[in-house]
Amino acid sequence: MIKAVLFDLDGTLLDRDASVKRFIHSQYSRLNRMVGHVPREEYVARFIDLDQRGYVWKDKVYQQLIKEFHITGLTWEELLQDYLTDFKYHCEPFPNLVPMLEELKSRNLWLGMITNGRGQFQMDNIEALGIKKYFDCILVSEWEGIKKPYPEIFTRALMKLNVSPEQSIFVGDHPENDVIAAQNAGMIGVWKKDLQWQIEVEFKVNDLTEIPLLIKICENGRDF
Known part of the structure; x- marks a missing residue:
């Protein structure tokens, strides 16, 4: 029994796939002043690719995003903290x-x-x-x-x-x-x-x- x-x-x-998409679109909009030079779909797609469905922790993901997209005015630590703080509002x-x-x-x-x-x-x-x-x-x-x-x-x-x-x-x-x-x-x-x-x-x-x-x-x- x-x-x-x-x-x-x-x-x-x-x-998680749907939740990540909701979150990363939100992050792009909220932090647009610093990341807006990158096309939205490119930012979203690269995050999802680097994330590997959650099997790569986000410190590595954000370090790579900052390097590839030449993001200034934000550190990877700040992006990570935004993820930790805000992801829960996008859970589906x-x-x-x-x-x-x-x-x-x-x-x-x-x-x-x-x-x-x-x-x-x-x-x-x-x-x-x-x-x-x-x-x-x-x-x-x-x-x-x-x-x-x-x-x-x-x-x-x-x-x-x-x-x-x-x-x-x-x-x-x-x-x-x-x-x-x-x-x-x-x-x-x-x-x-x-x-x-x-x-x-x-x-x-x-x-x-x-x-x-x-x-x-x-x-x-x-x-x-």
């Missing part, structure tokens, strides 16, 4: 996020989240989505001192929830850091499909609304 469902954040609950959830969480809670399932990233930054984004109240434990890699795909961070979350791996599902978008890593920790790994990746996996969803049904399917041991 499934007792707990754990989630990744970026690319799974938070539509995937469709049906809250209804899905409410349905899982109504079934008396334990909910957890494991996300790689900076502690306060990730918590700010979770708060911005309005979903913190649904989770019984939230682990952020910076604060834990370990990150996915290492099995220990999954084990810590399961200990906090007091459930066994066999009673747990982990939902994430990254094939290695989420799905395979969860399986290596003894959990059922569920892939939140992302066109960027290709993976052969038993359990997958296109939309968050599919997760409650998938839980029943996992319990019955059937393909999805």
Whole structure:
């Protein structure tokens, strides 16, 4: 019987691609006096390219932007601080996020989240989505001192929830850091499909609304 469902954040609950686009367009507009010599679409596209979907921290991104675009009147530290301060105002959830969480809670399932990233930054984004109240434990890699795909961070979350791996599902978008890593920790790994990746996996969803049904399917041991 499934007792707990754990989630990744970026690319799974938070539509990070859409959120980044909203933020960087806003940053360009707000700081136009210093960055306006660069065409908007060029600034936005280069940020997204350098960001590598969040796998490159923004200190490196902004240092490169300043160098390439000859930005003056702003330091990379100031741009980074703007990112840290303002990103949360542009967080966009995937469709049906809250209804899905409410349905899982109504079934008396334990909910957890494991996300790689900076502690306060990730918590700010979770708060911005309005979903913190649904989770019984939230682990952020910076604060834990370990990150996915290492099995220990999954084990810590399961200990906090007091459930066994066999009673747990982990939902994430990254094939290695989420799905395979969860399986290596003894959990059922569920892939939140992302066109960027290709993976052969038993359990997958296109939309968050599919997760409650998938839980029943996992319990019955059937393909999805």
